[in-house]
Amino acid sequence: MATPTLEKQPAADTGHLVTVTFRIRRFDPERSADAYWQDFELRIDPKERVLDGLHQIKWENDGSLTFRRSCAHGICGSDAMRINGKNRLACKVLIKDIADVKDGVGTKPVVIEAMKGMTVLKDLIVDMDPFFQAYRDMMPFLITSGNEPTRERRQSPRDRERFDDTTKCILCAACTSSCPVFWNDGQYFGPAAIVNAHRFIFDSRDEGGEQRLEILNDRDGVWRCRTIFNCTDACPRGIQVTKAIQEVKQALITRRF
CATH class of the missing domain: 3.10.20.30 (Beta-grasp domain)
Structure with missing residues (x-):
């Protein structure tokens, strides 16, 4: 052969x-x-x-x-x-x-x-541990009261659109690590944590908005933002990060969300 x-x-x-x-x-x-x-x-x-x-x-x-x-x-x-x-x-x-x-x-x-x-x-x-701890501090989950529902919690397209942009976050930390305030003080929650708080604060199905706002009213919270726009420029998903932070500030002042 x-x-x-x-x-x-x-x-x-x-x-x-x-x-x-x-x-x-x-x-x-x-x-x-x-x-x-x-x-x-x-x-x-x-x-x-x-x-x-x-x-x-x-x-x-x-x-x-x-x-x-x-x-x-x-x-x-x-x-x-x-x-x-x-x-x-x-x-x-x-x-x-x-x-x-x-x-x-x-x-x-x-x-x-x-x-x-x-x-x-x-x-x-x-080391991403402090970054993820700030994320966890925002309670990134739906908070509701009463009995467990027997069917899905329905939401209108208009209500969903209110927080659609901030659902795109992939927790890459690009925004947070581009922030000069975060560079100078790692205790600042940072843009990503605030973006993820925004996602639930403005969710019509959630009832934990006041709790999250009180957390962000801390000295290391949302008021540390200096509106530099580095975070928005750095976001690979195109999230309007600075806009979301300003909306959280406004919600803290008006208590309307």
Whole structure:
């Protein structure tokens, strides 16, 4: 019996690849107390996302590079990081949009670092516990009184529209970690927590609005906002974060919501 032979596969076409530098702020507390910058030169399709570049580095260059990611489709919010000076989701940013590619070379490095205002645990991973504690403090669940209903709580499209925007939050922390007030005082609840409070305060089915407003009337609450709009600019879901914060302030003053 003749020995089967494998057909030689044609070489992959790499003509569309470009050379791009990824400049990453590294930190490993087990090695040093100081952070440092490290450059990686990649050959990559410019239509790929920054997350793809990070994967290439981790799988082919340096397996110690550490970052969070999950769905890779802008839904889970895991891969929020600071990219070229702005908080973004690495899975939504195309390399060609930030590397300024000319003649097959990225003329600008892709600069990546952990989000500001949070304790860096390693490389691009920050401690999210305080962020999620602020979220839990807002009681992000429906609060009602009386007996358990025997059918769904109905709501008109108009009532649902009142808080539709703030239901889009994916808890990526991009807004909170872009806030200068939060940078200076980590005790501030932050935009994301207030957005999630808004989602229930203005829900016609909920009865816990007064409780949440009292929590946000604290010194570390909604009045710390300086209306800088960084949070709105940083939100990868396009939520009008600053508008939501102002509506919560107005509800505190008028007690109408």
